[in-house]
Amino acid sequence: MNKSQPGWRALLAVLLVLGWIASAHLASSGIGPADLHTVVAVAPLLAAAAALLWQTPLRGAPAWGLMLLMAGGLAWRWGWLRGNLPWLYYLQHLGTHLAMAAWFGRSLMAGREPVVTGLARMIFGDGLSERKRGYTRQVTLGWTVFFVVNALVSTLLFAWAPIEVWSVHANVLTGPLIGLVFLVEMLVRRCVLPPAERPGVREIIEAWRSRQDPGRTTTTRSTSP
Numbered sequence: 001m002n003k004s005q006p007g008w009r010a011l012l013a014v015l016l017v018l019g020w021i022a023s024a025h026l027a028s029s030g031i032g033p034a035d036l037h038t039v040v041a042v043a044p045l046l047a048a049a050a051a052l053l054w055q056t057p058l059r060g061a062p063a064w065g066l067m068l069l070m071a072g073g074l075a076w077r078w079g080w081l082r083g084n085l086p087w088l089y090y091l092q093h094l095g096t097h098l099a100m101a102a103w104f105g106r107s108l109m110a111g112r113e114p115v116v117t118g119l120a121r122m123i124f125g126d127g128l129s130e131r132k133r134g135y136t137r138q139v140t141l142g143w144t145v146f147f148v149v150n151a152l153v154s155t156l157l158f159a160w161a162p163i164e165v166w167s168v169h170a171n172v173l174t175g176p177l178i179g180l181v182f183l184v185e186m187l188v189r190r191c192v193l194p195p196a197e198r199p200g201v202r203e204i205i206e207a208w209r210s211r212q213d214p215g216r217t218t219t220t221r222s223t224s225p
Helices: 002-028 034-053 061-076 078-083 085-106 115-124 130-160 163-192 201-212
Strands: none
Touching: 002 034, 002 085, 002 163, 034 061, 034 078, 034 085, 061 078, 078 085, 085 130, 085 163, 115 130, 130 163
């Protein structure tokens, strides 16, 4: 019974994401109940704020107080939010992309370890070859460029294209575009790196989870023959 729980959780997560995408596209296009779409739009923001607050010394009563203050602010500006749903989704899309670009980009600064290099180190340990370190640095740069370019495309479409066109790009195609970039990188990796230095998809997922949750352990594998 317990073995089926991860599968159900994954299915539930997929259904929630698909539901959010559908609601975001309909809301941005002006279709459907505005109040429901507004709830769906602000729910991820509140969840993200709660997650961040619970990782700070403000957890507990202060965090609850700030959450109630945020909820009160949303209730106060509810009329504006429900009347400007496209702007709400655009700012979400733009903010997420700029945050991801900053996260990847900052790791390329002197004295820092590139994000993808850090993930590779969690899989392979400290025995990364110069080729592997150089490649993972380029991949980190590639993700930085992708998020910046996609944010720029989103902004141009939002400003100049019909809102339905922007919504398809931002709300429907962003996920597949990220998957496409990952697929292209995986194909390039197969051409550039030897098999011993190529992580599998499962290893990448485990490394990513471990990075988000330092309490998790990731099994490293050796790159030596």
